[in-house]
Amino acid sequence: MSDLETFRAETRAWLEANAPASLLGTATSPFQGHWGGRGADFKDDDTRHWFEVNVARGWTAPTWPAEYGGGGLGRDEGRILYEEMAALGLPRPLVGFGLAMLGPILLQCGTEAQKHAHLTPIIRGEIRWCQGYSEPEAGSDLANLQCRAVPDGDDFIVDGQKVWTSHADVSDWIFCLVRTTPESKERKKQAGITFLLIDMKTPGITTRPIQLISGASPFCETFFEGVRAPRANAIGGVDQGWGVAKSLLAHERTAVGKAFGGGGSRPPILQRFRLKDHAVDCLGLEGGKLADPELRVEVARNEMDQAALELTAQRISDAAAAGQRPGPESSILKIVGADVNQARWSLAVDIAGPDGLGWEGDGYSEESLAVTRTWLRSRGNSIEGGSSEVQRNIIARAVLGLPKG
């Protein structure tokens, strides 16, 4: 056996020996798991045990260097570990923005002091992070952000507002983009932005959850009034934040696209939802075919689009595993993922017919209410993390080489 095959066999054996039986087969996407943080409660004792045995091996952050508490695995080994967890249907021992987004940035752009201060608490699930990018006047046009950070001794004083900060109300720290040099005619607005880390306990920060059309409130408005943050918490240098953020955004879009490859995020009750089973259940079969011929074609179209998306995600990871350079295809995942996910849930409501119209109450099953609310939530997929229109602008310029409009 090659080294990697040996690693795979040993990993599988370790997972089978250490994963609680109650967690096997419960996860269908890499975004399911314990979120961590100062105030974090575990769902149950098995989830806590699963988290703790992984922290001990550094396997909450398998490819991060061991000196910070990470697993120290190579890229291929890390991929194999996640493949084996997925094969057993195990949730990730820890998920969140610290692991997925801030950590990679710190490893790339952070100073030694910054890495030591922040990587270990992320790995140990002690600090939950949120992301402060968008503002009321800086959505798709992110570089238009106005939240100010003015130097004051060794600190910045931050004043302004962020919006769409996911789970800000339950997060411990925020990584955000702030304007450290005012906009002027002489320089692009992308200059003068700093990537800054702020402790959410600092006086002057308030959060307000935003209720979505789905009824859920996963996002917040976050307000800063005279918030003091050490200058040492700037990542990648003062006024250098746009470059830092851009590399992170590319990372985010790939991650989001890959999540769609796995069927998109969905509430626990819909983890096992399959469009075709839903259609058979709601419409029935006649002569082995869905009783509604038009919906039959639409279900097939959505399943085939989903399959094409999954194969594209697989093609990207197989090419990376074989050491090939990433091709332009990775740029399409976010657009296609949003489209396919929105089409699935919209079609699921169509298929449900009268059962798809409920908002709450005993007149509707828990699952049909979840389908309807997931449809509503999915409308945001083509807006969040860079709208599909902005994605098209980026691909037109960066991949197709079309001239600037």
Added chain:
Amino acid sequence: MSAPLIVSEEQQALGKTARELAEKHAPLTRLRELRDASDVDGYDRDLWTQLAELGFTALPFSEADGGFGLGLPEITAVMEGLGGTLSASPLLSLVVAGGLLADAGTEAQRSAWLPGLITGEVVVTLAWEERRTRGEPRRVAMTAQAGPSEGDDWSLTGEKRGVLDGGAADAFIVAAQLPDGLGLFLVDSGADGVDIAPLTRTDGRGASDVRFTGAAAERLAVAPGADSLAALERALDHGRVALAAEMLGAMTAVFQTTGDYLKTRVQFGKPLGAFQALQHRAVDCFVQIELARSTVMAAARAEPGDLPQLASLAKACAGEAFRLVADEAVQMHGGIGVTDECDVGFYLKRARVADSTLGDARYHRARWASLRGY
């Protein structure tokens, strides 16, 4: 675990050889010449000779049969390479009918036909579609009758519609119904009762209607209990994947041409490609091409049990993507796009014919649903 979705360096090299061959010996002007000459065979004999000399005609056959024993990953690399210039050759017929003959022919049939197929000297094609089959072999209506003499001797009567490379064929493999299900038959194209009527189709390639009137036929080997329909489906699926790869090469090429045009054609004081309305539609074409590429790669590397579903996926995605890209290519070229002088029209026509060959996207969506049990 299925094979990784990677095009190996060897496969890339094979595709590059095919592409360079097509660009040198079969540029689009050759298809134009074939069309303008109303060529009965509808394929490029010079290109076919070159393909045979390079051994491409031996690709689908096993080493035991005298071929190279390569599979769909290699065949799709070649088909994609040849697709860029819309080069016309009977390679698809070779993959489908040659594969079927190698798979289900009797020893006598195999030794009579395979050597010539491998050297490219003979052409055998599949005659299966009828006016109402529309991609579905179960809808074949033509029937076979037992012949006058004892033994393996059959007689075919009926008409097959739009037989690929029908004018160039030395023999046909014909699908016809028997009382106990579908049968496959070998018929010499020069036999009595075989009447070949060449068609002039929009894409300029060779196809014919073939009428059989009591034509003498031999049955392909069918072991007791073996299923001719399954053998035919397998050959068709190989053909669907190979054709989807050819379409991928064609749509990639016409998209490249269109992108170049968007960068150079100036209106309202700026290049067309600077207009966001066109940029976004160009991106949508790019997205569909990349999705189609993933499905073709997966279908070419499928385990046998997954082949039917993945072949339908690839053929449907390639069919819709090619048609979208060709429609947009014409639109984005503006007035010149609807002239015969401009090459993009050839891609538009080929997209339509290729989509409808071996089942169109609509058929394959329905087939996907059936294979998935709904």
